[in-house]
C-alpha cells in the first residue's frame with residue numbers, strides 16, 4: 466500500500482510517458498482474446514458468487530447470491546394486514562418508481578388522458594438516472610443510422626439481447642432526443658445549434674449526446690419539472706411492498722408502505738408499471754457502487770413474486786472506471802466520457818495496457834487482470850487501481866477542455882485536492898448497472914397481464930453487456946412506451962374487482978416445498994447500512 470507521497474511519485478511516471486502514450490493507438494482485442502479475458506476476470510464468470518433459484522418462474526436459473534436471497538425471501542406483509550376492499554388510492558395507471566423511466570411513463574400516460582400516479586420510496590429524481598453522466602445515444606446524424614446503432618448495441622451485448630427490443634431502442638432514439646430537447650434539456654450544442662456528439666466504448670459512430678458530464682441530472686431535472694407542472698400526483702417516501710392481483714391473476718395495484726411511519730396503504734389501479742431501477746446497493750461480490758442509495762432491486766422482487774419472469778438476472782455491469790481513490794468517493798462514477806475525450810488507462814509503470822474504448826465488460830476485466838494476475842496496479846489503502854491519465858485530455862484537445870466538457874469530474878476530485886487537469890486519477894471497476902431484469906415485450910408488458918416494466922428493472926434490451934448511453938436512452942424510450950401502452954390498456958380495463966394477495970401464501974408454500982426457510986424480508990427498500998432510526 467502506497468502513501469500519498471509515493472502516489473505523487475508514481476504519478477510523475479505517468480506524466481513522463483504522456484507524450485509518447487498520447488500518440489499510441491492501442492489495438493483492439495480480437496473476439497477470442499475478449500472471450501478468454503472475460504471468462505478469467507469478469508465477475509459475472511465467478512460461479513461461486515451465484516445461486517440457482519429453487520422457486521418461482523425462474524426456478525433452475527442462476528442469479529447473484531444476494532439477489533437469490535431476496536427473490537426467495539419472505540414478504541414484508543401477511544395477507545390479512547391490509548383491507549383490500551377499501552383502497553386508499555384509486556388510479557388508472559400506477560407507476561412504481563420516480564426515476565427517468567417512471568417520470569417518462571407518467572408524462573405519456575398523463576398525455577393519453579388517464580388518471581396517473583407515481584409512488585416512490587424516496588423522492589422523484591432520487592434515482593440512477595440522476596447519476597448518469599456521460600451521455601445518451603441516438604443515431605441522428607449524417608453517416609449514422611439506427612441500423613448501425615443496432616449492430617453496435619447487439620454486438621456489444623454479445624448478441625444476447627432480444628432483437629425486437631434493440632430494434633425499438635434504436636429506432637425510437639432520434640425521436641427521444643427531440644422529445645427531451647423540446648421539453649427543455651440543455652444538450653451541448655455548437656454555435657449553429659447542432660448537437661455535439663462523441664464516441665463511447667463500442668460505438669462505431671459519434672452518437673453520444675450530452676449535457677456536459679451531468680447528462681442524467683439534466684434529463685431528470687427536466688422530466689421532474691414536467692411531471693410536477695402537469696400536476697401528476699407523486700406520493701413520495703412511500704414504497705411498494707407487494708403487487709396486488711385481481712381474481713383473474715391480473716395486476717391490479719400495490720400495497721404501499723410509508724417509509725417513515727410504516728403505515729400500509731392500498732393503491733388500486735387498472736395497470737401497474739414497475740420502474741424501480743437497479744441493484745447496485747446490493748454490492749454484489751463486495752464491489753463498491755456508482756448507484757443511487759435506493760438501488761436495491763425492489764422491482765425484481767415485486768414482479769417475481771407475482772410470476773413475472775426474469776431475463777439475464779445473472780449479468781451485471783461493472784463500470785470500468787469507478788473512483789479508486791480517495792476513500793470519500795470510492796466507487797463513484799468517473800464517466801466514460803473522460804476516455805471519449807482522450808484519457809488513456811495506464812498501469813503502475815506508466816504503460817498503456819489496452820484500448821480505452823473497448824466495451825465496458827472487456828475494459829473492466831482488463832483492469833482487473835492488470836491489478837491481479839499482472840500485478841501492475843497501484844496499491845492504495847482501498848486496494849489496487851490503475852491510472853486514468855486525465856491531463857492527456859488537455860494535452861490532446863487544448864487547455865480549458867476539462868472545465869468545459871467534464872466540469873463535474875473536475876469538481877468531484879477538486880474537493881479532495883486533486884486537480885484532474887494536472888494529475889492522473891486512480892480507477893477500478895464499480896458496480897454500475899443491472900443488465901437483466903423483468904422480461905418485457907416491446908410494449909413493455911410482462912407475462913403478468915396489466916403489469917408493465919421499464920428502465921433498469923426491465924431485462925433483455927442490452928443482452929449481456931450494455932453500451933454507454935444506451936441506459937439513458939432506454940429509460941426514455943421504454944419509459945414512454947410503458948406509459949403509452951399502460952394507458953391504452955387502462956382505457957379498456959374495468960376497475961378491478963376482488964383484489965387479492967393470495968400469491969404471497971402460494972409463493973411461501975412453494976419456498977417451503979423447496980426446503981427454503983425464507984428469513985430475509987424483501988423487497989429490501991434500503992441498503993443494509995441504512996440508519997435504522
Ligand code: MEZ
Nearest residue numbers: 598599600800801933934
Ligand atoms: O450509460 C452510462 O452508464 C453512462 C452514461 C455512464 C458514464 O460513464 O457516464
